[in-house]
Amino acid sequence: MTILVLNSGSSSVKYQMFNPEKKQLLAKGVVERIGMAGAMLTHKPFDREEIRLSGEILDHKVAIEYILSILLSKNHGVIKDKSEIAAVGHRVVHGGETFSESELITSDVIKEIVRCMDYAPLHNPLNLKGIRATQALLPDVPQVAVFDTAFHQTMPSHAYMYGLPYVLYKRHGIRRYGFHGTSHLFVSDRLSELTGKPLEEQKVITCHLGNGCSAAAIKEGKSIDTSMGFTPLEGLLMGTRSGDLDPAIVLHIMNQEELTMHEANTMLNKHSGIQGLSGISSDMREIEEEYNENNRAQLAFNVFCYRIKKYIGSYAAAMGGLDVIVFTGGIGENSSMVRDLVLSELGFLGIQLDDKLNRAGEKGEREISIKGSRVKIFVIPTNEELVIALDTMRIISKNN
Numbered sequence: 332m333t334i335l336v337l338n339s340g341s342s343s344v345k346y347q348m349f350n351p352e353k354k355q356l357l358a359k360g361v362v363e364r365i366g367m368a369g370a371m372l373t374h375k376p377f378d379r380e381e382i383r384l385s386g387e388i389l390d391h392k393v394a395i396e397y398i399l400s401i402l403l404s405k406n407h408g409v410i411k412d413k414s415e416i417a418a419v420g421h422r423v424v425h426g427g428e429t430f431s432e433s434e435l436i437t438s439d440v441i442k443e444i445v446r447c448m449d450y451a452p453l454h455n456p457l458n459l460k461g462i463r464a465t466q467a468l469l470p471d472v473p474q475v476a477v478f479d480t481a482f483h484q485t486m487p488s489h490a491y492m493y494g495l496p497y498v499l500y501k502r503h504g505i506r507r508y509g510f511h512g513t514s515h516l517f518v519s520d521r522l523s524e525l526t527g528k529p530l531e532e533q534k535v536i537t538c539h540l541g542n543g544c545s546a547a548a549i550k551e552g553k554s555i556d557t558s559m560g561f562t563p564l565e566g567l568l569m570g571t572r573s574g575d576l577d578p579a580i581v582l583h584i585m586n587q588e589e590l591t592m593h594e595a596n597t598m599l600n601k602h603s604g605i606q607g608l609s610g611i612s613s614d615m616r617e618i619e620e621e622y623n624e625n626n627r628a629q630l631a632f633n634v635f636c637y638r639i640k641k642y643i644g645s646y647a648a649a650m651g652g653l654d655v656i657v658f659t660g661g662i663g664e665n666s667s668m669v670r671d672l673v674l675s676e677l678g679f680l681g682i683q684l685d686d687k688l689n690r691a692g693e694k695g696e697r698e699i700s701i702k703g704s705r706v707k708i709f710v711i712p713t714n715e716e717l718v719i720a721l722d723t724m725r726i727i728s729k730n731n
């Protein structure tokens with residue numbers, strides 16, 4: 332059995348093919364520059380060299396056709412016949428309040444995904460394009476939608492409501508939804524496997540620190556709060572996103588700089604965060620390299636870490652205690668400097684980082700707290716595509 336995982340973006344479709352029973356990755360790749368000159372497919376079977384093919388790839392349907400043909404090809408493929416694809420799992424960014432778990436895609440599910448488009452106008456329409464193209468190309472293969480928001484649907488109303496007129500929640504669904512759900516779910520599940528301790532007995536904070544960043548408070552295995560909100564803009568400082576700010580600033584700047592809504596949106600999402608503060612880069616590696624020479628790199632780094640520290644403190648309070656902190660994502664997994672500053676002076680919460688283990692430069696799943704630390708600290712690499720594949724398998728088995 333194989334499961335194809337698709338992540339359809341504006342000009343790209345990323346894919347991974349799994350044997351879900353063995354949790355084995357068979358191939359991965361991406362089609363980029365869809366609808367533009369220089370469109371390209373990069374494909375890597377797990378046991379052979381990466382290849383690149385260019386071609387005219389006008390839309391998502393052609394992109395997925397390309398992906399299927401390379402997966403079936405004699406020299407670079409990993410399957411012999413389309414019938415070996417048991418199901419396709421699609422990443423869908425926003426599932427609103429309707430979806431608290433993954434769903435087999437039916438016409439009713441599609442209607443709901445369309446309804447959620449207003450919440451994620453940049454993402455859901457593209458995810459849907461991928462779903463419709465796959466339905467046309469593989470009409471007999473079941474498809475499953477796996478939502479970034481679903482894991483956080485367990486948040487209580489006191490965590491997800493904003494202090495705005497209640498009617499806006501009723502009329503427009505204005506509330507906090509949270510994102511990166513598959514990642515927070517994956518690393519918390521792995522944590523319980525690694526420690527042999529059920530999540531029901533643990534209070535965990537997971538920090539997903541990549542280009543986008545979010546923290547989640549997971550109590551008894553359920554997300555009870557998370558830092559992203561109505562959109563993925565809220566919360567921690569990110570590569571190019573501002574994270575938390577006084578909403579009055581947006582109105583003020585729009586007025587002072589005569590910005591349109593689109594321009595303000597671009598400023599907050601693309602020109603803020605680490606990039607905006609440092610004026611150097613959104614890439615944490617470059618910020619770390621410049622840390623000792625450049626004040627603005629230092630400032631961006633310090634703001635980034637301070638905000639994570641504040642969320643850790645507030646989530647410990649929200650859960651009435653803390654047992655484990657997990658770091659994941661490109662920064663969380665690799666930056667000992669970030670983990671060090673984030674966790675400094677948190678000894679009063681029972682958090683004690685082992686400096687040697689933190690800096691050892693190892694890869695993979697590991698514990699980095701000192702032996703007697705009351706709160707354990709783990710690094711667990713995330714694997715969102717594997718979660719999508721496993722959940723897709725679970726949903727199709729349930730529906731068979």
Ligand code: ADP
Nearest residue numbers: 540541542543613614615616660661662665666
């Ligand atoms: P995405 O959210 O796009 O999946 P990633 O999870 O790959 O992104 O994270 C990208 C971030 O991880 C970048 O800021 C990058 O600089 C950072 N990163 C990757 N490796 C390191 C490293 N060795 N040290 C510090 N930061 C790193």
